[in-house]
Structure formats: structure tokens, C-alpha cells
Amino acid sequence: MLNPDIAITDEMIAAHGLTDDEYAHFKSLIGGREPTFTELGIVSAMWNEHCSYKSSKKWLKTLPTEGAHVIEGPGENAGVVDIGDGEAVVFKMESHNHPSYIEPYQGAATGVGGILRDVFTMGARPVAAMNALRFGEPDHPKTRHLVSGVVAGVGGYGNAFGVPTVGGEVEFHARYNGNCLVNAFAAGIAKTDGIFTSRAEGVGLPVVYLGAKTGRDGVGGATMASAEFDDSIEEKRPTVQVGDPFTEKCLLEACLELMATGAVIAIQDMGAAGLTCSAVEMGAKGDLGIHLDLDKVPCRETNMSAYEMMLSESQERMLMVLRPEKHAQAEAVFVKWGLDFAVVGKTTDTLRFEIFHEGVKVADLPIKELGDEAPEYDRPWVPPTSPKPLQDNNFDGDIADGLLTLLAAPNGASKRWVYEQYDTLVRGQTLATPGGDAGVVQVNAAGKALAFTADVTPRYVEADPFEGAKQAVAEVWRNLTAVGATPLAVTDNLNFGNPERPEIMGGFVAAIKGLGEACRELDFPIVSGNVSLYNETNGVGILPTPAIAGVGLLEAGARRVGAAFATAHEAILLVGG
Amino acid sequence: MAVSVIQFPGSNRDQDMLDAMAHTTGKAPHDVWHADTALPTDTQAIVLPGGFSYGDYLRCGAIAARAPIMADVIKAAERGMPVLGVCNGFQILIEAGLLPGALMRNASLRFVCKSVDLRVESTRSAFMSGFTKGDVWSCPVAHGDGNYVCTPDMLKNLQDDDCIAVTYAGGSNPNGSVADIAGITNKAGNVLGMMPHPENIALPHQPSQTGAKLFEGLLNLAA
């Protein structure tokens, strides 16, 4: 029987970010009984904005996600696109905005770690990374601290892990004074017949825990990521997660080696809300129940409660369904790489998520409903007002001075000071480093290459969300074609303010419509993405920032073109509209 | 001609090194795991690649320098076998006591990845035999801890014994190293450690192929 450990109060429900309606609905899913404290934690993690996309799902469904080359669209850890020769590119972009504002180095580092895991969980070896960064005004007292910490953190993780960072953006604007944006992108290469998903299959099979040990890191982090900031932010600090790129690099090698043994049926990284989200996702996608025994979970701290283990966001961990006959072989791979490997549960045919700790059943939940019946809102929105026409501001200053001012402005100046802190060359396959229109990386010995770029101009989106989002997609398309690549597909990271404000929601809706229209028009499918809402401090929201990252294919990397003029005395042509 | 490339947990330019070596010497090198206790018996040269062995935790290269395979690497080095350490490999050679001095945090305290100019100061190492003293070439660096430090006495010994192999030329010192040192050898000349990455300028698709000369230098060993 369930242990009625702690009586659930209204304050607890509110502290877990559940509305009265959401709580009532949850109770109805468990036969009207009161949940245990662990169950409350689980549902709050599953049903917060970050995991459930409850404000955005309705609109995301309208985006074009299919195309001739798309193997896997949104829904898995990352999107997968065929690049020929039996190979696929696997990529995604994800935000780590709130954690980076609280602890810039670790927040950015774990953001990079998370996106790399998303890519290699699918069986792909990461070959390129990008980062789209936005900070407040350069002379705002917090900006310098955030910039130096975030850039060092992005580099600290990616450089040690060993993925070349080949592109990104850095921009400053007062509207990011209270909320910086850290959007990390990663891409990897997999064999089209070697792609792994989180869909569990088979009853009574071992569920295995892989990677680093569990601590109290980030307990409640996913809930925090969906909360608006206020002055009590200091109190939210002890939940900071620390990244360990060395362990992640070992985890990458161990996972790829493990996958090659044929031992893996399904695999899922433990990201936001760690064990909870990964287990529920694996079970729900495979129409199976999951039985977990928390006494088997490798912990690095003593006396961890079931609640803490289920919500821990310790990094560099994975969950897998294993072919039992391969157990010894699989375990040997993890021992070789110095990582934990523990059978922590099994798949069942009950469709229940059952969790035991110290001999007591601490949770018994319907697994499909946790995901499928997450709340979904049609938030009220108002159409954006059309922008005022620009004043006819004839510039009568000195053109050369004006140009120098633009080039010297933080947003116009070279970003070399940032990307020289990133290893842009590791793996030895980089054909074009940052500084041009798109980074280019060779992906096979025959010379095939991929191009990567990330773009958006938030002030355009602020002025006109529909046109601004279209423009971002068009810029991505141009940056890819400008290096000689054929655009393949995109991933997006939609950073907005509080969706409960109708004018913010209106901007979000219009931006999605613009994004969808541009991508449909260009046959440029969106294969993965991420939404980050509530980027707002004391009522001031960020500029609407739908960051778009695109991937293009060059059949012959050697035929790429760069931005530099090659020789003197050549004609300069202006093309386009 | 058999070269052994040692792979430590956290090495990340191991594949770059294997590729560059295979391409230039025409023979696939051995990929040797750090926990092995003996090098393949046909080994004629050893390379420690770049990366972040053990995350560069504690001190760069410190934990890797004590790995099981290193006892055999040290023995081979003492017998005169050519040993090259690049970046993290250089840090490991220093921690293992095969080269003098220390590599500390870059003076800027930042990781730096860019191309710098290198000048060849000595060609005593087998790896440098394809170069001429005074050659200047452009080569990428990518490191956070490449600031070579040593005592004035040690520096004098390095100079007197012709142990400075490459320096950063033309004011391109990216890390604050004493005397612009980018790479050094031991007194015998068979052990070379350097921070820059010749393996990233060796293959046809890379910006130049100058780095390939380091590996071509090994072809004489086959004779």
C-alpha cells in the first residue's frame, strides 16, 4: 500500500506550481485519493511549463515538421535528417536561461552538457556546437559578470568534451538586463540504421541507470525554470547543478560503445526532472509500465529521500532498457569508462509508474496520463499592434563616422573575443570557423560537409512578430546558401516573456505563424526545438527572441565559399531584392 | 613503422592525431588504452594526444601521468624511443617528469583557440627533422593551460642544451610562456612536448599541411 508520508497542504500544492484545477484533475486520475509527497513532486515536474509545453503545445502543432529527408521530427531528444550515404544529422537547440542567470558558468556549462546528451542519446557522435547568447546593456552592473561566466562556461564544457563550436550569436539589449538568454545547439552524425529512441519495448526487461551518481542538485529545478523571477531569487540558489564534462565525455564513449553491442532497446537522457521525466517518457512511449526500486539508484549523498531522487537534476546520467542477455557485456563497457551501471527497475504491462523506496511503495501513478493528460491551455492572446512607420530620419552626419560607430558598437563589433575562447577546431574536421556566414564541418572522408548558423533579430520580432520570425528563418536560409550549402532543416528556441499576459502570448502566436509560413514556403522543416517562457523580471519581459538554427548540406565541402574577398581587382556584385 | 597513440579517458584530439598520422605515414597507428600495462611490442614511436584527460582536474595531465601505461612509456623514452606530446600530451610529459618545468594557467586566464606563428629553434627531435632551424609557420593552438614556466636556471639549461624546439614568433605568444616557449625537448632530444596542434594542419582539407612534416619525420625510423 502507499505510504501516506506527509499530508498535502494547499501551500505545498501552490509551491509546486499547480493550480487548483490542475491538482483536482490529477487527483481524479488517481481515483480521488490524496497523492503522496513524492507523487506531488512527480506531477509538478511533469506538468510544469518546461516539461509539458502547456501554453505552447497548441501552437507548436501548427509548425511544418515533415520533409523528404526528415527521419525523426519533434518529440524525440533531437531531430534527425537524412544526409545520404546511410548517414543522418541529429540536432537540437535548447535554452538554459534561468540557471545561467543564477550561476553563469555552471548554468551555461550544464546547458551545453544537456544538449550534447540529447544528441548522443540518439546514437549520434556530436560534431558541431553553437551558442546564441543575449545579455543586458554592456554597462549594466551585472552584464560583465554574466558575459564572462557564460562564455567561460560554454567553452569550459564544450572544449573539454571535445566538440568544435562553429557558430553562434552575442547580442546586448536593456531588455535582457534581468534575464540573459543562453541557447545551446548541438549536432551529431549517426548511421540511419543506428538511431536510438526512448520508446521502451518488451515486458519484464531491466531498466538500467547509467553515468554519474545522483545528488540533490537542482531538486525543483524544472519548476524553477518555469517560474518568473522576483527578488527572492537568492533563495532559489542552492539548487545549482555543477557540470562535469569529463564524465560526459566518458558517457559519450561508453554509450556509443554500448549501442554498438546491440544491448540497447531504448535510451533516454536524464535532463530536467531527471529520473521522473526519463522513466515516464520511456514507459508512456512504449505503452508499458515502469517499476523502479530507488534503493538501487547510485547516490553520492546520504539519506536522500524518494522525492529528492525522483526530482534530482544531477547531470551526466541516462536511463536505458537493456536486452538482458547482454547484461555482462554492457556492464563491462561502463566499468571500463569508470561510470555507474545499475539495474534500478523493470518494464511492466500494468501501465503504472510504481516506485519503491526502503521497502515502501512511494508512488503508483498511471504512466500515460502523466504525459498525455498534462494540462494544455489556449491562453488568451491579443493580436500584436502593427508597428508605427519609421520616421523619415535622413542621416546628415558623416557617413564614415557613422560606419565606425556601427562597427564599434557591441552588437556590431567582431565577436572574435568570444569565439576565440571556444575550441573551434577539435576533431580536425572544421572547414569554416566562426566569423563567416555559417560554420562548416566535414562529416565524411569523401568530403561531404554540413553548414550551421543561428540567427534572429529580436527588435524586428518586437516590432512585428510575424515578419520578424519570417526574417529570422530567411536569414538562416541565406547564411547557409551563402557558404554554398543546400538548406536542410531547422531547430528553434522560442524565448518569450510571461505567456499569461495576452500581449506576450499574442506575440508568441504571431511569431509561430511567421515561422511556420517561412518554413513552409522554403520547404525547410522544423525537426526539433525548445520553448522558454516566463523570461521576465519584476514585470519587465525580454525582447521576443525566437532563435533559429539551421543546418545545410554541402556534397563537396571543398567547394564552399567564404566571406573574404579573395583577390584585388575583382568585380563586386549586389544580388537579391 | 609502428606508432602508438595513447588514449586516456578525456583525450579528445586522439582521433585527429590518429587520422593525421595514418595519412602522412601511410600506416594506421596503434590506438593504445591507458589502462594497458605494455605498449605493443612493435612500437617505434609514441604520441600522447591532446584533450582533457581526467577533465584536467587536480592539475592538467597529473592523473594521466600516473596511468598504468605510463611506466612503459617512461621506460621507452629513457631507452631513446621518440615520444611526442601535444597540448594535454605535453602537460602529461611534464607531470611524468620526462620534461622539465610546468604548464600553468594562460596569463589571460582564458582558454584560447586561434592560429599563431611558430619558429623552429631546434631540429634535434625526430619529429622536427623535416624542418629547418628558423622556419616560421602558422599553427593553431587551443588550450587553457599552456603558460610554460620554469626557474631561470632551468631556462638557461634548456637554452644551453638546445632543448627549445619551437617558440611563438612575432609577438604571437598566446599564453604568457617564458621566453615564448611553445615546445621543448629533453636533453637527449627524443622527447618533444608542444602546446600547438600540428595534427590539425596535416590533412588535405585542413588550412595547411605543414604539420604533416612532424609525422613524416618518423618515416626514417622505418628504415
Place this chain on the structure above:
Amino acid sequence: MRHYSARIIITLKNGVLDPQGKASAGALSGLGFEGVNSVRQGKVMDVELSASDDATARADLAAMCEKLLANTVIEDFEIAALTERQMA
């Protein structure tokens, strides 16, 4: 003005992951030190400073930690020693 030598010890807060300490502990076991149960790595800062008196020196040191030397989100600091130096 008086002249002081101070030692500040900065350690990770309880529960914060310490990859460096973990790697060192693993390496020590590998080298045959079997009795090692855990290693946590921190920083020591030896600061030479001038201040009008002990109390001011301590206050300055604490402020330096808060503002720069320690990352108080994940680290604790402590002024482990403060001694007056005689200047030559």
C-alpha cells in the same frame, strides 16, 4: 596602516558536486591508497593586505570574498588566519 598576511579557505558547499575531488579520489584508489573515502577540493588564497586594524582587515577580506574571490552561490569561505607582519 598595518600590514597583514591572511589566509582564506574557500570550499564547495555541502552537496555541490565536486568533479575535481571525485577524480582525485579515483586516482588515489588507482594508485593503491585504499583507505580514501572521499576528497573534496577547495581553494586557499594567501592575501597580503594593509588596513588600519584587525577588524577592518577582516571586514575587507570578507568583502573581497563576497565580491570576487568566492562564488557564494556554490562556495563557502572562511578567514582561517590573520597575522600582522612587521615591514622591513
Place this chain on the structure above:
Amino acid sequence: MRHYSARIIITLKNGVLDPQGKASAGALSGLGFEGVNSVRQGKVMDVELSASDDATARADLAAMCEKLLANTVIEDFEIAALTERQMA
């Protein structure tokens, strides 16, 4: 077997350049801490270990420093504390 908590302090030898300490000293001046004359940065290792007695624990800790934790070419180490822990 007894259980100990030990603190090891590792500092750079005199005369060895310390880029991190120097940068911290510069940054402190930049923040307006005018009395700072120098900063030297070192490491603290808090080790939990088991040993038969105090003397063995000290000998083990010294050996760990010699073999791994300190680079004795450029660093000095000191066992700053050793206390016995009661196990639950």
C-alpha cells in the same frame, strides 16, 4: 581501523609565478580594494580516510601528496588538520 577527516593545504613554492593569484590581485584593485599587496592561490584538499592510527594516517596523506596531489617541483604541501571521526 579508525576514520579520519584531514585537510591538506597545497601552495605554490616561493618564486613560482602564479597567474591566477596575480589576476585576482589585479581584479581586487580594480574593484577598489586598495590595500591588497598580493594574492597567491593554492588548493585545499579535504580528505576522508581510514587508517589504523594517527601516525599511519599522516604517513598516508604525505605519500598521497608526494605521489599525486601536489606537484613537488612547484608546490609545497602541509597537513593542516587531522581529526578522528566517529562513525555512526
